[in-house]
Amino acid sequence: MSDRLVSELCGVRLENPLVNGSGTLDALVAGTLGLAAYVTKTITLRPREGNAPQRIAETPAGMVNSIGLANPGLDAFCGSVAPALAELAVPLVVSVGGWSHREYAEAVRRVSALPGVAAVELNVSCPNVDTGCISIGSDPAETRALLRRCSAASDLPLLVKLSPSVADVAAIGEAAAEGGAAGLVVINTVRGMAIDRDTLRPLLGGGGGGLSGPAVKPVGLHAVFHCFARTGLPIVGMGGVASTQDVVEYHAAGAVAVGLGTALLRDPGLPARILPELDGELARRGLASVAELVGYAHQAQAKALQEI
Amino acid sequence: MPPLHRRSLPVTAVEAVGAYTLLRLRNDGGDAGRPGQFFMLQADPEPAAAYLPRALSAAWANEREIAFLIDTRGEGTRGLAAAARISLLGPLGKGFRIAEGPALLVGGGIGAAVLPWLRSELAHAGRAPRTLLGFRSPAHAVCAALVDPEADVVLEPVLVTEPLARLLPFPGTVYACGPDPMLQAVAAVCAEHNVRCQVAMEAAMACGFGACYGCAVRIDGAWRRLCIEGPVLESGRILV
Numbered sequence: 001m002s003d004r005l006v007s008e009l010c011g012v013r014l015e016n017p018l019v020n021g022s023g024t025l026d027a028l029v030a031g032t033l034g035l036a037a038y039v040t041k042t043i044t045l046r047p048r049e050g051n052a053p054q055r056i057a058e059t060p061a062g063m064v065n066s067i068g069l070a071n072p073g074l075d076a077f078c079g080s081v082a083p084a085l086a087e088l089a090v091p092l093v094v095s096v097g098g099w100s101h102r103e104y105a106e107a108v109r110r111v112s113a114l115p116g117v118a119a120v121e122l123n124v125s126c127p128n129v130d131t132g133c134i135s136i137g138s139d140p141a142e143t144r145a146l147l148r149r150c151s152a153a154s155d156l157p158l159l160v161k162l163s164p165s166v167a168d169v170a171a172i173g174e175a176a177a178e179g180g181a182a183g184l185v186v187i188n189t190v191r192g193m194a195i196d197r198d199t200l201r202p203l204l205g206g207g208g209g210g211l212s213g214p215a216v217k218p219v220g221l222h223a224v225f226h227c228f229a230r231t232g233l234p235i236v237g238m239g240g241v242a243s244t245q246d247v248v249e250y251h252a253a254g255a256v257a258v259g260l261g262t263a264l265l266r267d268p269g270l271p272a273r274i275l276p277e278l279d280g281e282l283a284r285r286g287l288a289s290v291a292e293l294v295g296y297a298h299q300a301q302a303k304a305l306q307e308i
Numbered sequence: 309m310p311p312l313h314r315r316s317l318p319v320t321a322v323e324a325v326g327a328y329t330l331l332r333l334r335n336d337g338g339d340a341g342r343p344g345q346f347f348m349l350q351a352d353p354e355p356a357a358a359y360l361p362r363a364l365s366a367a368w369a370n371e372r373e374i375a376f377l378i379d380t381r382g383e384g385t386r387g388l389a390a391a392a393r394i395s396l397l398g399p400l401g402k403g404f405r406i407a408e409g410p411a412l413l414v415g416g417g418i419g420a421a422v423l424p425w426l427r428s429e430l431a432h433a434g435r436a437p438r439t440l441l442g443f444r445s446p447a448h449a450v451c452a453a454l455v456d457p458e459a460d461v462v463l464e465p466v467l468v469t470e471p472l473a474r475l476l477p478f479p480g481t482v483y484a485c486g487p488d489p490m491l492q493a494v495a496a497v498c499a500e501h502n503v504r505c506q507v508a509m510e511a512a513m514a515c516g517f518g519a520c521y522g523c524a525v526r527i528d529g530a531w532r533r534l535c536i537e538g539p540v541l542e543s544g545r546i547l548v
Contacts, residue, residue: 026518033312041521049531056514056522058360058384063514067521070531213359265515266350266361268312268397 004282005275007290009257010157010182010234012037012091012118017251017278017290018271021238021261022095022121022161022185023067025268033264034271036257037090040077042097042123045107047073051128052205057194062213062240063262064192066206068128069097074107078114086116093159095121099132101146105153112154120156122146122181125163125188127210138166140175147179157182159236162227164219165191170226173233183234185259186227187220190239212262214240221253228254228295242270244277251290252297312517316352316395317374326450328418329389330367331376333396340369341399343426344485344508344540348398348516349376351391358384361397363513363523365485365539367454368425369399377421377451400516404506404540406430409480411437414494415455416468416486417448422508423455426483437483438475442468442490469493477501484508484543495543505543509534 005016014036023041025033032038050070057064072081077094085092094117096107108120124137124146136142143160150158160176162169164187173184189210194203202208220239227235237255241247242263250258263270287293317333324330341347348361362384367377374396380386388394404426411430415423420441430437439459443449452459460471468490472482476497484494485508498505511523511534524531527538527545537545 023521024519050521050524052531053524054512055524056360056512056520058358061356061359063360065514065520065522067524070521070524262514265520266348266359267314268515268517268519269314 002279004287004289005279007036007256009037009236010119010159012157014091014257016275017247017257018274019093019236019257019259020264021259022123024261024264032088032090033268034275035090035260037093037118038085038088039093039121039259040085040095041071042069042095042126043071043074043077043107043111044069044097045074045103047071047076054204057203057209059192059194059211059213059215062211062215064194064204064209064211065189066128066204066209068206069126074110078110082111082114082116086114091118092116093119093121095123095161097123097126097133101136101149103132104146105149108150108158109153112156117156119159119182120154121159121161121185122150123161123188125161127163127165127189127191127208128206134163137163137172140171143172144175144179147176147181151180159183159185161185161188162223163188164216164223164239169223170230173227173231177231177233181233183236184227184231185236185238186223187216187239190216190219212240214242216240217246221249224250224253224255225297229298244274244281247274247278248281248293251293252295254295254298256290256294312397314395314397316393318393319391320373322389325377325454327379327445327447328421328451329378329380330454331378331389331394333374333394335370335372335374337371339399340371340374341366342403343429344403344422345399345401346516346539347374347396347400348513349388350395351387352393352395355383355387358387360384360514361516362388363510363516363535365422365508366425367421368428377418377454379418397516401535401539402537404483404508406433407481407504409435410478411435411480412475412478412482413437413439413456414468414472414482414484414486415439415441416490417443419484419486419490419508420451420455422485423483427456440468440471440475442466442486467493469497473497476503478503480504481506491543491546492548495547498543499547506540507543507546508540509538509546
């Protein structure tokens with residue numbers, strides 16, 4: 001693949017701009033499929049079985065999930081999962097979640113000490129747990145305080161994964177930046193739910209869930225656009241990415257890297273098809289690198305405004 | 309690592325089998341897997357109405373053909389039955405293990421879909437099984453002939469566990485596929501008689517290869533991914 005596709009995220013070199021969204025690719029099962037980094041499923045201090053089924057429901061142009069942060073817990077992750085992940089040929093980003101600032105800081109401290117970890121993602125946006133997590137990521141002051149505490153516990157870049165289901169996602173991004181975040185991951189799933197068509201009761205075991213897939217792409221683009229404008233932080237953009245054009249649009253909105261999630265579940269061959277197309281698209285537009293595309297939509301808007 | 313390469317196969321026939329539909333694809337020589345494994349199927353080109361692929365086990369499969377018996381109940385399955393080509397990922401998961409000794413097949417409803425191939429494998433191994441099938445109507449029971457022309461068939465309100473209970477204890481292995489309550493009942497009665505039993509389960513899946521954690525079922529007392537642990541399991545692992 002050409003050098004045009006090389007990107008960088010918080011000082012971490014990426015061979016291409018595509019990564020997976022946390023929780024959408026089990027590396028030990030699937031390999032990395034051509035992605036430039038591997039982001040783990042969110043790890044919590046204690047093991048979690050996850051929510052009772054039904055956990056997924058199809059929607060028009062997407063799905064609602066209520067997995068509930070199923071994971072083996074920090075001890076098992078550090079002991080038996082992380083050593084295998086460190087063997088992957090791409091940078092490793094460990095996603096962590098918790099129910100208090102103390103839990104996040106403990107998880108950040110311990111995963112930062114593992115060999116081969118390039119960055120830590122703070123999931124403050126899971127819609128499928130009742131407390132902690134998204135309640136922290138819905139409040140700028142909480143987010144700022146969390147980042148201050150976690151920054152003190154790690155020398156690695158901290159990425160903060162934001163929920164679009166808040167009044168002003170960029171305000172949360174700004175608070176994360178003030179607290180010491182190195183980058184943002186935008187967006188997590190959009191809060192949603194499904195009703196069983198026969199019983200007319202909530203279909204998902206967790207009650208509500210998170211909407212993903214092409215249905216949420218405009219929500220993700222909007223969030224990335226405004227986080228880019230107001231924070232200047234490097235952004236991993238995601239939400240409904242399913243094609244080369246989607247990747248290009250997320251870069252234009254301000255993403256230095258682009259996450260594939262739900263589309264990867266449907267078709268793990270997608271990254272291998274997108275990458276050569278993306279290379280061709282950059283060449284066609286006369287761009288020497290992904291970096292030249294990042295934030296392009298903002299320049300275009302300024303220009304359009306001047307013309308008016 | 310499982311095969312994670314999708315391939316698009318042409319549909320050669322769509323045949324009504326009573327209330328169900330038999331979807332026959334021309335295989336391109338690719339891996340057909342084993343009885344009880346499954347594929348993720350999506351109409352090609354993708355219909356707007358069905359975003360997720362459907363997880364289905366083959367009625368039979370070899371290097372020339374892969375056939376699925378489908379209960380067309382919603383837009384996704386109707387889309388599969390109307391497609392000229394099917395994009396599929398697989399084979400995935402763990403299938404039936406052919407055990408030593410005599411075999412008894414037990415199927416409920418569309419669970420019969422996975423049994424024709426298993427029966428022919430057992431017959432090849434010199435263990436042609438006795439077959440018990442239960443359906444909700446005569447139209448649904450038409451597919452029994454695909455599994456075993458000599459199958460014992462019961463219709464609701466009679467449940468397939470009734471003839472099964474009369475055959476136990478059984479000096480061999482029970483292989484079962486059907487709705488969860490049926491499999492729980494089969495697992496319980498087999499445990500009671502200390503009879504080995506393998507069950508093929510079903511769950512809503514988004515990916516089929518362990519990434520989404522959507523297909524959790526109660527296995528060994530915990531929520532575990534059916535696509536990785538199963539879909540065929542020793543029945544003792546699902547007893548609640």
